[in-house]
Amino acid sequence: MKILLTGIDGYIGTVLGQELLKAGHDVVGLDTGFYSDPWLYDLPDFKKTQVLKKDIRKTTKEDLIGFDAVVHLAELCNDPLGQNDPEVTYQINHLGTKKLASLAKETGIKKFIYFSSCSVYGASDNIADEKSPTNPLTAYAKSKVLNELFLQDIADDNFSPIIFRNATVYGASPRLRFDLVVNNLAGLAFTTKEIKMDSDGTPWRPLVHVLDVCQAVLIALDTPRKKIHNQIINVGDTSSNYQIKDIAEIIKKTFPDCSVSLNKDSVDKRNYRVNFNKIRTVLPGFSCKYDVAKSAKELLDIFTKINLSFEDFQSRNFTRLKQIRFLRDTNQIDSKFFWR
Ligand SMILES: NC(=O)c1ccc[n+]([C@@H]2O[C@H](COP(=O)([O-])OP(=O)(O)OC[C@H]3O[C@@H](n4cnc5c(N)ncnc54)[C@H](O)[C@@H]3O)[C@@H](O)[C@H]2O)c1
Numbered sequence: 001m002k003i004l005l006t007g008i009d010g011y012i013g014t015v016l017g018q019e020l021l022k023a024g025h026d027v028v029g030l031d032t033g034f035y036s037d038p039w040l041y042d043l044p045d046f047k048k049t050q051v052l053k054k055d056i057r058k059t060t061k062e063d064l065i066g067f068d069a070v071v072h073l074a075e076l077c078n079d080p081l082g083q084n085d086p087e088v089t090y091q092i093n094h095l096g097t098k099k100l101a102s103l104a105k106e107t108g109i110k111k112f113i114y115f116s117s118c119s120v121y122g123a124s125d126n127i128a129d130e131k132s133p134t135n136p137l138t139a140y141a142k143s144k145v146l147n148e149l150f151l152q153d154i155a156d157d158n159f160s161p162i163i164f165r166n167a168t169v170y171g172a173s174p175r176l177r178f179d180l181v182v183n184n185l186a187g188l189a190f191t192t193k194e195i196k197m198d199s200d201g202t203p204w205r206p207l208v209h210v211l212d213v214c215q216a217v218l219i220a221l222d223t224p225r226k227k228i229h230n231q232i233i234n235v236g237d238t239s240s241n242y243q244i245k246d247i248a249e250i251i252k253k254t255f256p257d258c259s260v261s262l263n264k265d266s267v268d269k270r271n272y273r274v275n276f277n278k279i280r281t282v283l284p285g286f287s288c289k290y291d292v293a294k295s296a297k298e299l300l301d302i303f304t305k306i307n308l309s310f311e312d313f314q315s316r317n318f319t320r321l322k323q324i325r326f327l328r329d330t331n332q333i334d335s336k337f338f339w340r
Helices: 011-022 079-084 086-107 139-154 181-192 210-222 244-254 277-282 292-306 310-314 320-329
Strands: 002-006 026-031 050-053 069-072 111-117 160-166 168-170 194-196 204-209 231-235 241-243 259-261
Touching (some): 079 320, 086 111, 086 139, 111 210, 160 210, 168 181, 168 210, 181 204, 181 310, 241 244, 244 292
Parallel strands (some): 002 069, 026 050, 069 111, 194 259
């Protein structure tokens, strides 16, 4: 299939682009390039693809002609980044996505895989499934909910949105993000040998490896449209709900001479668990191949090979909010995050 992959130069997109190519798809990327360089490490067999360097808010109908499917990742990507500028988050994440999806439908593209997030469930003591009410607590999560509603509204016989509510992603990518919990704790363990937690570590988080997310996309592209038309699907595995203190313990076991300390007086209220049974019924053959222990080894190998320094671990290159602030402070992007 010919696929337009937005956000191809991001953490997940860099890995997903390669997986799509390996599966025999024809891939064109679209990305504004906020975090394109540098890479944390090289991929020797990396295959380059055509990338339209463009903001999704400026997409035109011409950009979308000839594609069988859109896989849409390009948004501002997490809660802290969204809270930093809720209005721009709304403009990019909601209005930009709305425009892209409307043009995709007008152009006759039949499948539109959208990357939503389990953060739409917000904090809850219950285990959320796709039918649970949403409770978005941040500008980022609110935009995800608005987009889901919009996509479901424009779905019809000729346009099938498939909405992936991804768990928090972890695992290796050349454009690594250290602002994601597993990658962050692994980076801390390697560069400081100490995981000092701000909280008591009891909150639950659903997690999924980046390659398992790619697997879900590949299966969804191959699955007949009518089977997944307009479906919301949690992406992950029910056994991959972890307490933060357990993630820290797994990392401690993998990274030599690492210690863990908790702050028992501080309780983090962001606490939620998710049920991932549906994905196994609607995406034939899907099952997660990774867990945190396996990925901790993968990350340790990479950090050892490149001898990850504390400076790189802390640098703006691998923490999205720091990079966006840098681009703003140096006037490379304007107040609406368009390149100057
Ligand atoms: N990483 C996770 O844990 C996770 C979990 C759930 C959902 N998601 C979703 O998956 C998607 C990708 O996440 P990621 O971790 O790879 O994030 P990322 O920040 O690494 O990648 C996002 C990419 O989108 C591009 N982009 C941002 N705004 C753009 C715009 N206006 N126009 C064109 N390109 C733009 C960026 O340049 C970047 O390359 C996001 O939509 C995110 O919300 C991620």
